[in-house]
Amino acid sequence: MNRGQRPQAPSWHVERWFNTEQALSLESLRGRVVLLHAFQMLCPGCVSHGIPQAQRVAAAFDTEQLAVVGLHSVFEHHQVMTPAALRVFIDEYELRFPIAVDRAEPGYAAPRTMRAYAMRGTPTAVLIDRAGRIAWQRFGRPSDLELGTVIGQLLGEAVPMSPDTVAEDQESARCDATGCAIAE
């Protein structure tokens, strides 16, 4: 969607985090591109396609430029896809990126973040731009080529600046067609 028309990404509602010492949020990741990968541990399409793709993205980019965040959005079989089971899954599949447990909402099968993003199911990939807006969201199995194309475009966009950081940030633009380097 056109850059000027991207909606602000809804906040994340998280029961608990894995693979990170402190809770992450859209605010704490502002300035980076974010791949939010919603999955369920017993969803075959997530295990065969979405999770390996998220791992490839996590391995290919500097996390200071592109952060991969998993979101365990359980909307069925809640009794067996518990945080305890997820912990084993994360360990067995050697997932290293931060993973949030989407917070259940009483009276609904789908958890709160999943509902806020109007996700149709799992896997769903969401790309959030440096300004915290949804640039792209896809249910199912996007190709690496499609995902990479959106990532490339978002990485190429300038980092949004607050007034008092304009001066130094102008020096730190290090993203070009070969990738993105941390500012010295």
Next chain:
Amino acid sequence: MNRGQRPQAPSWHVERWFNTEQALSLESLRGRVVLLHAFQMLCPGCVSHGIPQAQRVAAAFDTEQLAVVGLHSVFEHHQVMTPAALRVFIDEYELRFPIAVDRAEPGYAAPRTMRAYAMRGTPTAVLIDRAGRIAWQRFGRPSDLELGTVIGQLLGEAVPMSPDTVAEDQESARCDATGCAIAE
């Protein structure tokens, strides 16, 4: 590489074209991103990786935004990888994008365009930006994720304008994170 430091792409030296009624050139493609895919028809890595990747790219993008151009750069076994054999290969593999036969240079095994780009072998993929400069070049087997990332960044860059087309071209910027649409 940094946008300001990209070298101008060398001209193509072509013996003959397949899959296009008129010869293509960097000049005729100015304003588009170009994927130049150099291959040899009997090169296993080209057949198993490079050519299918070029086909996926050709299928995924509007050719007015991103043009895929094959380059048959024969640097060995010239006597069997002839244009006549290439024609059969193109037909059997159902390749639809334009393909140039790189022009042989007397006294050298590698043909002229291959030498001008200092390619190390086949397959080699080159991404040329809208201004006709080399943004990225890779020998071997880049992933779709890597290739897509560079493509996305280049598609997101503004079309370079000559003075007399500024006015209308400013209206035609249609590339964003969901892809690129032809200007109405």
Next chain:
Amino acid sequence: MNRGQRPQAPSWHVERWFNTEQALSLESLRGRVVLLHAFQMLCPGCVSHGIPQAQRVAAAFDTEQLAVVGLHSVFEHHQVMTPAALRVFIDEYELRFPIAVDRAEPGYAAPRTMRAYAMRGTPTAVLIDRAGRIAWQRFGRPSDLELGTVIGQLLGEAVPMSPDTVAEDQESARCDATGCAIAE
């Protein structure tokens, strides 16, 4: 191993069955070749390799000639790989062949059948001949070519006969290089 030297397959110790109305046993399957596929639902190699392979085998052969039997042999994380979780897994992955839950043995991490077969882990594939003897056992990721070769050889072996069924069974040999047909 040489046909004459194959050991008798140990009995199966089963807590409960899925995908079958009645319990199966080596005795009830005598006369058929059996692929016993031991797995854990959260074992990545089982999910990506072993289970799809077992499904391909189940789809390729007449179950009256070759029976595929899953064995959920949990030797770690018992608290999350419960029968209730397995039921969801079987449903989500659309597994159709009979699956036994290997019986836990107090004081041991590995369950009883797994220990009786001296399996080194999961996935483990075991091929049992028509006479109920272990013909081949493999931990890890055997190729379809290897697995198929052993299956073909075992299918080609004559059905063992008890004295009073010799006469009619001699008429029913229907296994040859194109496959195996049920006797009319």
Next chain:
Amino acid sequence: MNRGQRPQAPSWHVERWFNTEQALSLESLRGRVVLLHAFQMLCPGCVSHGIPQAQRVAAAFDTEQLAVVGLHSVFEHHQVMTPAALRVFIDEYELRFPIAVDRAEPGYAAPRTMRAYAMRGTPTAVLIDRAGRIAWQRFGRPSDLELGTVIGQLLGEAVPMSPDTVAEDQESARCDATGCAIAE
């Protein structure tokens, strides 16, 4: 097909051989199972499926038990799929098993051996039993599981014996479900 009804395999008509110092024939391979793999070097299904499968078979079995033989059966574009081009192809794709050039027959597009076997196109795989009879023939893309199953059954069949070699050959039966070993 039933063992007793297998037709005798037609003789091979060969213009020239690659990867073998002496010409091979059904007679010289009697006693072994033979995978005859008919292909064309510019046939996409041969390059992506048939040839890699033939290579896997060649790598998996002792050539004294199962011999893989390639057959270059050109029935179109004869002028570019010449023996000289095939030599380059064999070299580039690092094919190591013996490969015969099927002999052209004046007045026909398809060469002689291809016609004798009534092949429908390329790739075609033929499995010939130890007695030189066609046990299985398949145009297209058989799975490794299917191919392996037929191979396993054929390897399990006894070596046919001529009267004067019965005594020693009875000692040399070394094929069982774990594979086939050369007689000591």
